[in-house]
Amino acid sequence: MRLVLASASPARLSVLRGAGVKPMVRVSGVDEDALTASLGPSAAPETVVTELARAKASAVAETFADTTSDLVIVGCDSMLSIGGELHGKPHSVEVARQRWQTMAGASGVLLTGHAVLRVTDGVVVAQAAAHSSTVVHFATPSSADLEAYLGSGEPLQVAGAFTLDGLGGWFVDRIEGDPSSVIGIGLPLVRTLLTRVGTSLAELWGAPDS
Template sequence: MRFVLASASPARLAVLRAAGIDASVMVSGVDEDAVAATLTDPGPAELVTALASAKAAAVAETVAGGESDSVVVGCDSMLSIGGEMVGKPGTAEVARKRWAAMAGGSGDLLTGHAVTRVEGGRRVREATGTQSTRVRFVAPDPDELEAYLGTGEPLQVAGAFTLDGLGGWFVEGIDGDPSSVIGISLPLTRRLLAEVGVRVVDLWRP
């Protein structure tokens, strides 16, 4: 069975590879703002799960045209900080403001997951879930923060930080699942795979 990751995230792919999964990568191209606009006052978990599900569904439609049976996994992460859900900052200015709110405090990193099973050219099952992990941040000094922003790393990741990269220097600790903070929760993905009738051990590379 083919494992397809519906994400361009190198961090998610690295987590899977380290955990024994040789995933194929197919980017969904989903318009996240358009998906969010279809929801009426969504809670944080509902929002990230809806986005993950839309990504998995879009890729599953493409995968369904092939001959091999597959599981498609979509994910979406956001940081809840001060009651606000934030994704990728995109610019250094936005990331600087995010860090002003995060420094010395904590936030909840939520990752929505959707697993779609494709058999015989059609989608047959789907399972979804959300993992939330509390992240505690240190307060980088101004020079450290500017150096970090200058690397470009925090501009393209949810919450303007990474756990497995340069941002790890500024994370004091986490309460919960570290793989989810990186982008894909291994324990939750294992449970969702089981819900669609797939054992994760059968997906491990030989």
């Protein structure tokens, strides 16, 4: 049994490796903005992140259609709900700065969708999906610290324009919930989803290196 991480996120990969799993990495190539738009403005935030995670896992599953392997594919997607809006990656300094004007001294909910697909001989034989929610309480960084953080480039490519396990951790006062899900992949939830598709951590811990 091998775990395939359907994500290019080094943070998610680090979490899994630190938890004793040696995943293969396959990037899905899913157009997140297009899929989010297709769900419509009335879609619940929980639905958006879960469907994005499912789409990523499904896209990667298709790349194993001609294999005879026994795999579990994990897709994830995170967004920050704050001020009545759902935020993904800002991609630019200007957008990240605007996000932090809302986030500073406030609280938001980091939502992470998870989808686990079990693939046997190229066929998806079981799947499970769910989301986790963690409340994040943000500090108010000084202007100099915020500009230095924006200049580092770190917040531009992460959901909500912050990290918990990197430079952004300086500006998180506390969280209520699972810290691993804030980093990008919730270990307790993934464990539950693995059980639902008929596998276990014991099988994954014994998998060889990729």
